[in-house]
Amino acid sequence: MIPLPENFETYSEARKKGFLKIMDMKRQVGKKVVGVFCSYTPVELISAANAIYVSLCGSGEEGISSAEKHLPGNLCPLIKSSYGLALSDACPYFYFSDMILAETTCDGKKKMYELMGRLKPTHVMQLPHNADSEAAEDLWLSEIYRAKEALEHTLHTAITEEALRTAIHQKNLERAAMVRLYEIGKLKPCPISGYELSTIIESTAFMFSGNQKLAAMESRAEELINEYEQSYKGKPSRPRILITGCPFDGVRDKVIKKIEALGAQVVAFENCSGPRTQQSLVDETINPYRALARRYLGINCSVMTPNTGRFEALETMIRDYQIDGVIEIILHCCHTYAIESQLVKEFVTEQRRLPFLSLTTDYSTSDSGQIATRIGAFLEMIDTIPR
Numbered sequence: 001m002i003p004l005p006e007n008f009e010t011y012s013e014a015r016k017k018g019f020l021k022i023m024d025m026k027r028q029v030g031k032k033v034v035g036v037f038c039s040y041t042p043v044e045l046i047s048a049a050n051a052i053y054v055s056l057c058g059s060g061e062e063g064i065s066s067a068e069k070h071l072p073g074n075l076c077p078l079i080k081s082s083y084g085l086a087l088s089d090a091c092p093y094f095y096f097s098d099m100i101l102a103e104t105t106c107d108g109k110k111k112m113y114e115l116m117g118r119l120k121p122t123h124v125m126q127l128p129h130n131a132d133s134e135a136a137e138d139l140w141l142s143e144i145y146r147a148k149e150a151l152e153h154t155l156h157t158a159i160t161e162e163a164l165r166t167a168i169h170q171k172n173l174e175r176a177a178m179v180r181l182y183e184i185g186k187l188k189p190c191p192i193s194g195y196e197l198s199t200i201i202e203s204t205a206f207m208f209s210g211n212q213k214l215a216a217m218e219s220r221a222e223e224l225i226n227e228y229e230q231s232y233k234g235k236p237s238r239p240r241i242l243i244t245g246c247p248f249d250g251v252r253d254k255v256i257k258k259i260e261a262l263g264a265q266v267v268a269f270e271n272c273s274g275p276r277t278q279q280s281l282v283d284e285t286i287n288p289y290r291a292l293a294r295r296y297l298g299i300n301c302s303v304m305t306p307n308t309g310r311f312e313a314l315e316t317m318i319r320d321y322q323i324d325g326v327i328e329i330i331l332h333c334c335h336t337y338a339i340e341s342q343l344v345k346e347f348v349t350e351q352r353r354l355p356f357l358s359l360t361t362d363y364s365t366s367d368s369g370q371i372a373t374r375i376g377a378f379l380e381m382i383d384t385i386p387r
Ligand code: SF4
Pocket: 037, 038, 039, 040, 105, 106, 246, 247, 272, 273, 299, 301, 302, 303
C-alpha cells in the first residue's frame, strides 16, 4: 500500500474534529444544523436556509447494541448504528441538529425514520422508485418544494431564490473539485492509495466551510499530479480495483485497506458518493427547484427500479480507470444491493470479462479474517488471468 502522509487524518479523527467546529458555530453565531443521511438529500436547500448540513450516518459498531433494543438484529448496520447513536445520545452531530432531512430510500431507512422522528423533528421526502419518467420528476419536484417549506418552518427562516442559486453554484464548485480529486485514480500508476483518497474526500463532510473544502481538495489534487509526474509516471502499476455497492465508511479498514495491503490498488469508486454521482452538476440556467429535482433523481442507487444508470457508470469507469477487477461491498441485510448484485456480476464477468468479487459484511471485526482470505484469493486470480 502507498504510505500515508504524516498529517493523514482517519475518517473518525476528521469526524471527531468536526464536533468542536459545529459546537462553536452553534454557540457563537447561532448556526442552525440539519442532519442528513443520504446522497439524495438536496443539501443546497439547507445552505440556502443559512444552515449547516452534517452526515449522521453511523460508520462503526458504536450504537448498534442500543439500536437493537428497538430495531431487529437482521437489519443493515448503517441503519442500526445511525439510529443507535441517536437513541443513546452518543453522536454530538445528532445532538446539535435542529432537525433531520431524510428520504424514503430503502425500507429499513424509511421505517427507522418513523422512530427517529420521536427524538428530533424529522422531515421525510417521498422519493419515487423510478427515475426515468416525467411523473417521477414532477413528484420529486413537489417533494423539494415541501422540503423547502419544512426547513423554513422548523428553522424559522426564508429560502430566497437568490440564496438558492448561490448555494447551487457553490456546491457545483465543490463537486467539480471532488471529481478532479477522484479522477487522480485514472493515472496509471496511481500516486495515492484508494484508502487515503476516499478518506480525504469523505472527510470533507466534516468541514463546514465550502471554501475550506474546495481549498483542501484542490491543493491535494495539485500535489498528487506533481508527485505523479516526478515519481510515478512510466513505472509499473499494481492491479487496479474498482469498488461498487453500498456506502463503505464503516468497512473502509476491513475491506479497502486490506485490498491494498495485499498488493492491489483501489483506484475507482462506483458508489453513491463517488465520481459518477458528483460529476452530475445542478443546471444553473433553469428554475433552481426543477434543476435540483433533475440532478438528484439522476443518482444511481439500487433503491431505484430499474437502476440502469449504474451499469452505464460501471461501463465508463471500467474503461476510463483501466480496471483489472471489480469488488462489490454489500452491507448485511441490504436487499436492494444484494439482489442487484446478480446483474452486476453478469455485467462485469460476461460483458466486461473481468474478475468480480462480492463481499457481504457488517461493521464488526468478526469476519475480518474471512474477508482477507477471500480478497487474497481474488487478487491471486487477477494476477494469473492473461490479458
Ligand atoms: S446507497 Fe442509496 S440509499 Fe444509501 S446513501 Fe447512497 S443514495 Fe442513499
